[in-house]
Amino acid sequence: MADDAATVADAYFTSWRTRDFAALRPLLADEVHYAGPLAEHGSADAVAGALEAVADIMVDLVVRKVFVSGDDVLTWFDLHTSVADPTPVANWMRVEHGQITSLRAVYDPRGLTGA
Numbered sequence: 001m002a003d004d005a006a007t008v009a010d011a012y013f014t015s016w017r018t019r020d021f022a023a024l025r026p027l028l029a030d031e032v033h034y035a036g037p038l039a040e041h042g043s044a045d046a047v048a049g050a051l052e053a054v055a056d057i058m059v060d061l062v063v064r065k066v067f068v069s070g071d072d073v074l075t076w077f078d079l080h081t082s083v084a085d086p087t088p089v090a091n092w093m094r095v096e097h098g099q100i101t102s103l104r105a106v107y108d109p110r111g112l113t114g115a
Contacts, residue, residue, distance in 0.1 A: 005095040009066065009073040012093070012100060016051055017061045024048060029099040036105035038113070047103065057081045071095050084111030 008027055015024035028044035041047045060080040067074040073093050078086040089107040093100050 004098060005071050005073050005093075006066065006068045008095045008098060008100060009068075009075060009093060013061065013063055013075065013077070016055065017058075019052075019055050021048055021052055021055075024051065027100055029096070029101045032100055032102065034103040034105070036103075037107060037109040054079075054081075057083050062086075079107070081112065083114075087111055 012024060012027050015021070015027065025044060025048045028047055030044050031042065032044050032047050034041040034047045034050070039050060041050060058079065058081055060078075062078045062080065063075060064078060065076040071094055073095065075091045075093070077089050077091065079089050080086045087107050087109075089105055091106075092102075092104040094102040
């Protein structure tokens with residue numbers, strides 16, 4: 001299952017980076033839960049919409065390290081945007097039956113919010 005979770009995680013980040021939201025949406029379980037410093041969402045459409053909104057300011061997304069343990073994938077990446085210096089992000093996702101069921105992102109949002 002670890003390879004399966006890693007494959008889904010890789011497809012998620014590739015789809016987001018390339019702004020291929022048609023490919024990204026099926027990776028999300030309908031009732032996926034996302035929690036992060038700036039928002040919390042409880043549906044695939046809401047999560048996909050939020051990622052699409054971030055893509056509007058995203059210049060690049062550089063994955064630094066991926067850790068896989070069973071159905072859990074922890075990804076450390078730098079989010080490059082047009083509004084802030086690169087933001088380091090820790091992203092923990094849970095993959096079940098080939099879809100992401102939960103996402104938890106931890107980062108300092110101050111650069112992104114102008115605070």
